[in-house]
Amino acid sequence: MLNARTAHTTIKDIAKQLGVAPSTVTKALKDYPDVSEGMKEKARGLAKKMGYLPNSVAQSLQSGETTTIGVIVPEIKHHFFSAALDGIEEVAFKEGYSIFVCKSNEDYEREVINTRNLLSHFVAGIIVSISQHTKDVGHFIDVQARKIPLVFFDRVSDEIAANKVVVDDRAGASSAVAHLIESGYKRIAHLAGPDYLNISKERLKGYAAALKKAGIPFNADYLIYGGFDEEDGVHGFKRLMKLRPRPDALFCVNDPVALGVLLECKKRKVRVPEELAVVGFSDNPVVSQIDPPLTTVAQPAYEMGAVAAKMLLQQIRHGNGDFVPEVIKLKTKLMIRKTT
Amino acid sequence: MLNARTAHTTIKDIAKQLGVAPSTVTKALKDYPDVSEGMKEKARGLAKKMGYLPNSVAQSLQSGETTTIGVIVPEIKHHFFSAALDGIEEVAFKEGYSIFVCKSNEDYEREVINTRNLLSHFVAGIIVSISQHTKDVGHFIDVQARKIPLVFFDRVSDEIAANKVVVDDRAGASSAVAHLIESGYKRIAHLAGPDYLNISKERLKGYAAALKKAGIPFNADYLIYGGFDEEDGVHGFKRLMKLRPRPDALFCVNDPVALGVLLECKKRKVRVPEELAVVGFSDNPVVSQIDPPLTTVAQPAYEMGAVAAKMLLQQIRHGNGDFVPEVIKLKTKLMIRKTT
DNA sequence: CTGAAAGCGCTAACAG
């Protein structure tokens, strides 16, 4: 086993070389006022020459603080999450923080382990997008009980009061459906996500609201619940096509579902958007490149991460005791392309 | 500023409650043989009740080791890197390690800062994909001088001897061109990348080798150097189309270039693959979804990350002094779709 | 079986 210690120069080493006390070196290196300029120069020079790097583990132990932020996401490789991570890293880096990245793999148990692990590492705060299967949020309550700042983004829970960054799903959905209505579509169906998830609920509400606003009656046959994947799109599409009258437009809970629909349309020679208009949600990079390019609601993934990081840093710096949890809703943007 | 310390239960707290010494609690909690079963149970019970979590900062300071791996990538949100990160995280998690993720933003200075930062945090090892603009690798030499295990992946440098994980670009290119030849194409052109980069050179060599093997003479007109973006594809395509005889197939240095070609084909009504076959490189998620789906050479991004993490862990565990640097070349996979 | 002591590297408080 490697003994990292032997390879590192410490403040003691520098002090010994200089024939002074360690604390003097600390002060010199930190540019404290009550150390002579000469000492400072000597210390800096020797530190550089010896390749001294502060041991932040020791610093953290002594101060009781780290400059590390823990992040838990369900997946890393999905574009939405990697873009959010990118935003978090960017803000953290600029503020002198590093990020610990954990993936829950959409697994509740693993999310709990990740949380404990982060706590064990004394992180200054935690940013989370919860896994699909997390119903119990006890582990997050525990984080708060320990006074560790906590911010949720995108996948949030109503069961816990905390800072949150979400997208205005309802307004986004509503604008998508309104666009469909304005374009002349009359029979607009919705392929919804799992009914217990916030984003599904919100997008459904937006769909319903837009219909209502236009005076179009809600048709229960046109609402189909499913999951978040392509196959859910395929499946939903098949059920919809059996209906009479057939819907002439389809608002999907996300892009993969819309992709599934498009795939099936191609197979069955259903012309898009003439026979069926399709709208997605997320604006994954794929969907602007396919034929026809998908109309969809863009979520500002990078910005969500950046905002979450800023909120967390705020909480870390300005104390955690007296703040009032806030929910920031970012705006979506309707990307009108060729499927509507 | 939050005082994290006050919120945490320590081993001392447990010891006090139990009326024993801290060292006894440590031993009890770690299930050492020379502690009574009764003591162990009491300690475990109280630890749980008090919500004790080991302070890994203190543990690291005392042992001189961390269970943290540092990762530096040029970007987080690009699919290749996020997939690699996913692989790294997966392996690290299973082995009880956490990952510190840093983004260099393709910026040399930032990469240097990231490296120092990781070193300061006493990471057990570092995995890197270097930035486009890194010419000097002194900061990585420094890592090695400090006996910190170091593994490069994908973007590697010839200037430093270390463990590396790359893809067999040459064989990948060769297989793509061989496939074109087998499919009956005769006049195969190549849109190459910048001539000073390793991957460009290797892919070009693979192209030339496949031609030679089939006894097809190399035609200098059919080789065009460019960059890595869509516009380079558009530009290269235009030049190629002026040639007589026109090429009937085109091997592109990567997917975006191929995408540019496809775009232009659509515009000019060049039928793919009847009039022109097109092959890319990377297998970005986009290209399987476009119409027609692109034949391309898949790079195992996730696996590259996983392998890099395994190599690093190996180095961490089995000492770092006496090992011989190794370069692992992973196989690419030809994804035959509809453009050939 | 349990305890006391020492120390990882750093720094704040207090003395000199």
Next chain:
DNA sequence: CTGTTAGCGCTTTCAG
């Protein structure tokens, strides 16, 4: 201006 001391939380001797 510089030094001494003590302690962050944990663990590893070595004694009892």
